[in-house]
Amino acid sequence: MEKALLVTVDLGNKRGWTAEEMARELKDLATSSGALVAHETIVRRDKISPSHFIGTGKAEEICEICQDMQISLVIFNNDLTGTQQKNLEEIIQAKTVDRTQLILDIFARRARSNEGKIQVELAQLLYLLPRLAGKGIFLSRLGGGIGTRGPGEQKIEVDRRRIRERISKLKKDLGRISKQRLTRKKQRKNISILTVAIIGYTNAGKSTLLNSLTGSSVPSENRLFSTLDPTIRAYTLPNNQKIMLSDTVGFLDRLPHNLVESFKATLEEVIDADVLIEVLDASHPKCIQHRKAVSDTLKELKAEDKPIIYALNKMDNVENQRDIERLVNEFGDAVPISALYKKSLDKLIDKIVLYTSKLMTVIKVTVPQHNTKAVKLIHEHTHILKKEYRGQSVYIEAQIPFHLKHIVEKML
Ligand SMILES: Nc1nc2c(ncn2[C@@H]2O[C@H](COP(=O)(O)OP(=O)(O)OP(=O)(O)O)[C@@H](O)[C@H]2O)c(=O)[nH]1
Ligand SMILES: [Mg+2]
Incomplete structure (x- = not known):
């Protein structure tokens, strides 16, 4: 385990988070990436230093702590420019990682699927590319612990041109995967099942x-x-709707913008959902601040207008019933x-039944019994309200998703 020192720089713009709370989350992130948090510090500053982010005196203090405690990794709770990172490393004499790198590192550790790995590598390269200019961080460092891990643990000792080529290849690969996903989705849409995405x-x-x-x-x-x-x-919902x-x-x-951008394929499940459960x-x-972060990300994905059920x-962990009531009031339509x-x-x-029902309509059709395709579709994918056999035909009243209505009508 890498021993880490965490630095949260409090610039006063808290957006509802105290510096201590931000530091708490950084600790969770660092632990999730496999670091052993040995020391934490909060630095209060009015404005950042373009060259070192924090003052050089503070950086020297951090260097001393690192040497005393044999800490080899310093994680900043902010985003650093390539120059700031390099200058800090020179003073601190330990590997210095910023918040985005830390998050990318966790994603790199968790990536299992081919698609996930491609998306993480893409986000990592997009992060690196602008930092390679001038005195950016050293690429040769890749492949050596937290903040430097790639999904394939590959050593990337290539120049920017090669990185650009790699980025365009990864984007192409993702495009291909996205197309396959679209085909699968089209098949699903034809049989017309509403999708509900669990987000949060x-x-x-x-x-x-x-x-x-x-x-x-x-x-x-x-x-x-x-x-x-x-x-x-x-x-299958209790009203039989699938x-x-x-x-x-x-x-x-x-959440780093590059990551959201690179994970668009994975996040398609959210973008295309009919209803969200947050x-x-x-x-x-x-x-409450978590809600704000989710809502910001939904905006980035242009998915903020979807119907949301708050869960x-x-x-069981909330001791005071009043706290739950307060939250229910805050969110309006929320279910504890x-x-x-x-x-x-x-x-x-x-609630899911209520929300999905709103996306349904009622059809009243008379289907010839020999039209087995239509009969099958209606039976499998609608909620039948009334059914009467009338000679060689069957009269059906059924609840059906809006977008399936015209498909059924075409079949008749
Ligand atoms: N006490 C309590 N713990 C819960 C409840 N639901 C989930 N947890 C715990 O919360 C932790 C996170 O649960 P997950 O289901 O992995 O959360 P997630 O939202 O999928 O998290 P990520 O995939 O990491 O984004 C686990 O330790 C769960 O056991 C609950 O109703 N009560
Ligand atoms: Mg999960």
Whole structure:
């Protein structure tokens, strides 16, 4: 384990987070990346220094602590320019990593699927490219521990041209994967199942909820970014309507833009969903700020206008009932649940029924019985309200997703 010293620079613009709270999250991130947090410091400054980010005196202090405690890694809770990073390393005499690098590193560790690995590598290269100008960080450092890991642990000793080539290749690969996904989705859309995406801040309990609802066994752990690859499961609602439920990568405050950009393919599950369930950790002191971070990311994905059901999770962990009431009032249409202990999931399911029903319409059709294709489609993908045999035909009144209506009509 790499021993790390964490530095949070408090610039006063807190956006609802105190410096201590930001430092707390950095500690969770560092631990999630496998670091052993040996020391933490909060530096208060009015403005940043363009050359060193913090004052050189403070940097020398950090150097001393690192030497005393034999710490080889310093993680900043902010984004550093290539120059600042290099200058800091010169004074501190230890590897210096910024917040984006740390997050990229966690993603690199978690990437399992081919797609996930490509997306992480792309985000890493997009991060590196502008830093290679002039006195940027040294590429030869890649492949040596936190902040330097690539999904393939490859040593990248190449110049910017080669990196650009690699970036365009990765983008092409992602485009291909995206196309395959689109074809699969088209097949799914034809049989027209509404999709409901479980989204939310990292560690809120999204995977636990998917598991509790569908009996799946997506790994869930008390650490940040357990899930990277999306999981999609079929689920039948009590009104017989089939939906697809998806679980995907979690969001974070100040999630690096390159990462969101690179993960567009994975996040398509969110972008294309008909309804979102946003899981919030109601027992977390920063619950409201988490909502803000999720909403910012949804805006970035242009998915902010989708209907959202708020699931106030981990209510078993909330001691004061008043806190839950306060949150319910804050979010309006929110359901307090415990995904882990399967509490009040029926209420959440009722909400899903309500929201998905709004996306449905009623058709009244007379289908010749020999039109087996249409009969089958209606039986499998609609909620039948009335059915009467009339000679060689069958009269059906059924609830059907809006976008399936014209497909059925075409079949008749
Ligand atoms: N007490 C309590 N813990 C829960 C509940 N739901 C989930 N957890 C715990 O919260 C932690 C995170 O759960 P996950 O389901 O992995 O969370 P996630 O949102 O999928 O997280 P990422 O994939 O990392 O973004 C795990 O340790 C779960 O056991 C709950 O209702 N109550
Ligand atoms: Mg998860």
